[in-house]
Structure formats: C-alpha cells, structure tokens
Amino acid sequence: MKVQGIKNAHRNVGAVIIATVVACGVIVENVGRAEIRITEGVGRYILEAGHPSLAEWKLPPLAPASDIHGNALTDLGRRLFFDKILSADKTRSCATCHRPELGWSDGLPTARGLDGKPLARATPGLANVAYGSLFNWDGRVASLEEQALGPVFSQSEMGSDSEELVARLEADRFYREAFTKLFPNQPLNEKQVGLALAAFERTLLVQDTRFDRWVAGESGVLTDSEIRGFGVFIDPNRGSCGTCHAPPNFTDNGFHNIGLESFGHGNPDLGRYKIRPVRLMRGAFKTPPLRNIALSAPYFHDGSAATLEDVIEHYRTGGVVKENLSPEMKVLRLNAREKSDLVAFLKAISNSHVNFSTELALEQQ
Amino acid sequence: MNRWLREGDFLQMKTGIRISVIFVLSFFVGHLVADQLPVVGQKDKKFSVERLAVKVGESVSFANEDPFFHNVFSLSPAATFDLGSYPQGESRAVTFKEAGEVQIECAIHPSMQMVIEVTE
Numbered sequence: 001m002k003v004q005g006i007k008n009a010h011r012n013v014g015a016v017i018i019a020t021v022v023a024c025g026v027i028v029e030n031v032g033r034a035e036i037r038i039t040e041g042v043g044r045y046i047l048e049a050g051h052p053s054l055a056e057w058k059l060p061p062l063a064p065a066s067d068i069h070g071n072a073l074t075d076l077g078r079r080l081f082f083d084k085i086l087s088a089d090k091t092r093s094c095a096t097c098h099r100p101e102l103g104w105s106d107g108l109p110t111a112r113g114l115d116g117k118p119l120a121r122a123t124p125g126l127a128n129v130a131y132g133s134l135f136n137w138d139g140r141v142a143s144l145e146e147q148a149l150g151p152v153f154s155q156s157e158m159g160s161d162s163e164e165l166v167a168r169l170e171a172d173r174f175y176r177e178a179f180t181k182l183f184p185n186q187p188l189n190e191k192q193v194g195l196a197l198a199a200f201e202r203t204l205l206v207q208d209t210r211f212d213r214w215v216a217g218e219s220g221v222l223t224d225s226e227i228r229g230f231g232v233f234i235d236p237n238r239g240s241c242g243t244c245h246a247p248p249n250f251t252d253n254g255f256h257n258i259g260l261e262s263f264g265h266g267n268p269d270l271g272r273y274k275i276r277p278v279r280l281m282r283g284a285f286k287t288p289p290l291r292n293i294a295l296s297a298p299y300f301h302d303g304s305a306a307t308l309e310d311v312i313e314h315y316r317t318g319g320v321v322k323e324n325l326s327p328e329m330k331v332l333r334l335n336a337r338e339k340s341d342l343v344a345f346l347k348a349i350s351n352s353h354v355n356f357s358t359e360l361a362l363e364q365q
Numbered sequence: 366m367n368r369w370l371r372e373g374d375f376l377q378m379k380t381g382i383r384i385s386v387i388f389v390l391s392f393f394v395g396h397l398v399a400d401q402l403p404v405v406g407q408k409d410k411k412f413s414v415e416r417l418a419v420k421v422g423e424s425v426s427f428a429n430e431d432p433f434f435h436n437v438f439s440l441s442p443a444a445t446f447d448l449g450s451y452p453q454g455e456s457r458a459v460t461f462k463e464a465g466e467v468q469i470e471c472a473i474h475p476s477m478q479m480v481i482e483v484t485e
C-alpha cells in the first residue's frame with residue numbers, strides 16, 4: 001500500500017508537472033494570440049480592443065462651453081470662418097487656407113500669402129484644436145480667441161484693419177443683428193469676432209476614428225497591420241513616436257527640433273526659440289496632434305514631407321540636420337513591414353473624410 | 366507567435382535590466398545630494414511642487430523621473446539659468462544667489478511651471 005501510495009504520489013507529481021507544462025504552453029499561446037504585450041515608456045499597453053490599458057488614448061470629453069450663448073455663437077463663428085468679409089480685399093476667408101476637405105489645411109507646402117507668394121510656414125490642420133493650449137507652430141499664442149484675430153489683421157494673410165472690419169460687419173444686416181443678439185449691451189468689436197471664431201473651431205473634433213472605436217472596445221475595426229503599426233508607434237525601441245505624440249491627443253503639447261533639412265539653411269526659422277530663448281528651442285516646433293493626419297498632406301512646418309511615407313523615412317534617419325536635435329530623436333531600425341504598418345496606423349487614426357458640410361457653410365454667404 | 370512579439374518580450378527584459386541599473390545608480394547619486402538639497406521631481410510632465418521657498422545661497426536639485434527628457438530653465442531676473450536636457454534618473458542643481466521670485470518652466474513642455482521664492 002505504502003509503495004503503491006508513493007508510486008501514486010509520483011504519478012500525481014508527474015501529472016501535475018505535465019499539467020503545468022501544458023498549462024504554461026496554453027498561457028504562452030494565449031499571450032501570443034490575444035495579448036501582445038510590449039513595454040511602453042509611459043505605461044504598459046495590451047493591444048486588444050477595449051483593453052483598460054488603452055484608456056489613456058481616449059480623448060476626454062471637453063469641459064462644457066462656459067459661454068451662455070450655446071450654438072448661436074458657434075453658428076456665427078462658422079459663418080465668419082467661411083466669409084471673405086474678413087479679408088481687406090474680400091478675396092479670402094479662413095477657409096481659403098483651412099479647407100475642411102483637406103483636414104482644415106490647404107494642401108500646400110507652406111501657406112500662400114495675400115500677394116500670392118508662399119509664407120514661411122505650413123497651414124496646420126485644425127482637427128481637435130480645442131484640446132490645445134498653445135497655438136501656432138511656435139506656440140506664441142495662448143488662446144484660440146486671440147489666435148483667430150492674428151490672420152485677420154496680419155498684412156500677409158488677410159490684411160484687415162480693425163476699424164474697417166467693424167464698420168463692414170455693422171453695415172451687414174445679418175451680422176449687425178447676430179452680434180446685437182449675442183452681445184446686447186456692447187458695441188460690435190473685434191473681440192466678439194474672436195470669440196465666435198474660437199467657439200466654432202472648438203467644434204472641429206475628431207474623436208471617432210477606427211482607432212478610437214477600437215480603444216472603446218469595438219473589435220474587428222482595425223486590421224492586423226494597423227494594430228502592429230500602433231505597436232511600432234508606441235514602442236520606445238522601434239517607432240518611438242508616442243513619447244512626443246503622446247496620449248490622448250497624439251501630442252505632448254511640447255516643442256522639439258526634429259532635424260528637418262530646412263534648419264540647416266542659411267537663415268533658418270528658429271521656431272520656439274523666438275518665444276523662449278533657451279538653446280534647445282532653436283529650430284523646435286510644436287508637436288502636432290495626429291488624428292485626421294492622412295487628410296492634411298504635405299507635412300511638417302516647412303511642408304517638406306509630401307507623404308506619410310516621407311514622414312516615416314525622415315524619422316527613420318533620425319533627422320537630417322543633427323545640430324540642436326531633440327534628444328528624443330534617434331536612428332530607427334525599422335524594416336519595410338514596420339514602416340508600412342506605421343503608415344497604415346496613421347491612416348487608422350484618420351477618418352476618410354471630414355464630417356462637415358461645406359455647402360452648408362458656403363450657402364450662407 | 367510572430368517575430369516581433371518575441372522582440373516585445375525581449376524588450377521587457379531589457380527595460381527591466383535598465384530600470385534596475387537606473388535604480389541602483391539613482392540610489393548612489395541620490396545619496397550624495399538628497400541629504401542636503403531640496404529635490405524637485407519632474408514626473409508625469411509636472412513638477413512635484415508648485416511653490417518652494419528657499420534662502421539665498423541654497424541650492425535646489427531637479428530630478429527627472431519621467432522616461433523622457435525635460436529641460437528646466439528660468440528667465441527670471443533673480444535667477445537666469447538653463448539646466449539643459451537630461452533623461453530619467455539624472456538630476457541637476459541650481460544655487461539661488463539673489464532674493465526674488467523665480468519662475469521656472471520646462472522648455473520642452475511649457476505647461477510644466479513652478480515658482481521658487483528666494484528670501485534673504
């Protein structure tokens with residue numbers, strides 16, 4: 001009996017060992033199939049639809065608009081945004097450069113000035129601008145209200161004059177009535193124009209890309225290639241994009257010199273350095289958010305990358321000009337598949353079109 | 366399992382080792398300075414305190430605890446300095462020689478701000 005017992009015990013141990021080995025095998029398999037674990041600098045993500053570790057990529061709801069005007073202010077802002085009345089010679093509106101169908105950008109390497117000549121910097125897309133805190137490539141403006149008046153009065157962009165603009169808007173029956181209704185005890189002024197434009201810009205939200213639906217728990221909306229691309233994007237040892245294009249809005253709201261070729265030219269755009277004269281800021285520009293990025297080619301503040309493939313190739317080299325390069329930039333070891341996965345991912349954080357009726361906005365004019 | 370999954374596993378190991386090395390290093394470095402200096406951490410893109418009071422002649426150490434670079438600086442007349450950029454696990458110190466309010470910011474992440482009140 002005793003011997004038998006020991007034998008049994010041995011057999012049991014054996015069974016336990018076998019069971020354990022099998023179980024481990026199953027676990028490893030499961031890890032391989034369902035849970036792609038990688039270590040990420042800002043936390044650990046499991047690349048599975050709706051996994052709690054992905055929650056930080058979910059855009060938070062915006063604080064409810066503090067103004068009492070509700071949609072009326074936004075509607076007025078929309079009309080102003082598309083109205084050429086804001087430019088001195090009535091040839092252009094905000095939407096001349098920020099075109100809805102081009103991700104609220106203009107498809108040009110750098111914006112075209114009033115005189116038809118190219119300006120120094122590219123027109124940024126405006127998707128999710130409501131989540132920003134500093135505006136323009138160098139972050140020189142701290143509110144959308146203030147930013148909106150910049151192009152209106154800039155001689156190279158819209159060339160308007162404050163007094164003349166107010167007189168024009170007052171002379172227009174629609175605007176006179178709309179402004180009076182919204183601001184009953186104030187004379188029409190440029191500040192109100194800024195308020196309305198900013199209110200409209202805050203509605204240009206992109207929160208429902210396929211990636212967002214995947215993060216929210218919908219499985220099957222991303223292809224394997226797109227999921228792999230996300231892995232490359234956040235992996236500090238491969239794409240290393242997520243350090244700067246950080247969750248949830250794909251930006252750290254920070255400034256970096258990413259080594260563009262134009263910084264090597266004679267008299268380069270110093271970017272953020274003009275606002276904060278700290279050495280590292282020479283040639284540094286704001287990290288743009290990336291949702292809807294597929295719509296707003298060409299890329300970078302100087303428009304030097306024509307396609308998303310060109311963007312990835314730039315990062316792969318670790319930057320062309322190494323002088324004053326961001327310490328986060330490095331040569332990337334990416335194979336062909338990883339590069340195409342990255343591009344696929346950038347498309348998965350973009351909608352195929354802008355959910356906006358241009359006709360509606362233009363009809364009003 | 367495909368190739369890059371295994372790379373992911375490997376990555377975890379490597380990061381583990383790196384973190385231990387940083388831990389050990391920061392233990393030694395920390396020991397040298399932490400006893401004497403007040404330390405202001407930079408973690409999750411925030412300074413660990415929003416305000417700090419020090420006396421003229423005192424130093425403050427700025428410790429980066431985030432897995433990316435920060436660049437602490439001030440352009441205030443009472444103390445103008447640029448600590449440059451340094452990674453996780455490193456710290457750099459500033460000595461405050463004049464009384465006054467010193468506005469401190471990170472050049473890379475301007476939302477990181479704090480004030481050091483320097484008194485006689």
Ligand SMILES: [Cu+2]
Nearest residue numbers: 435471473474
């Ligand atoms: Cu920082």
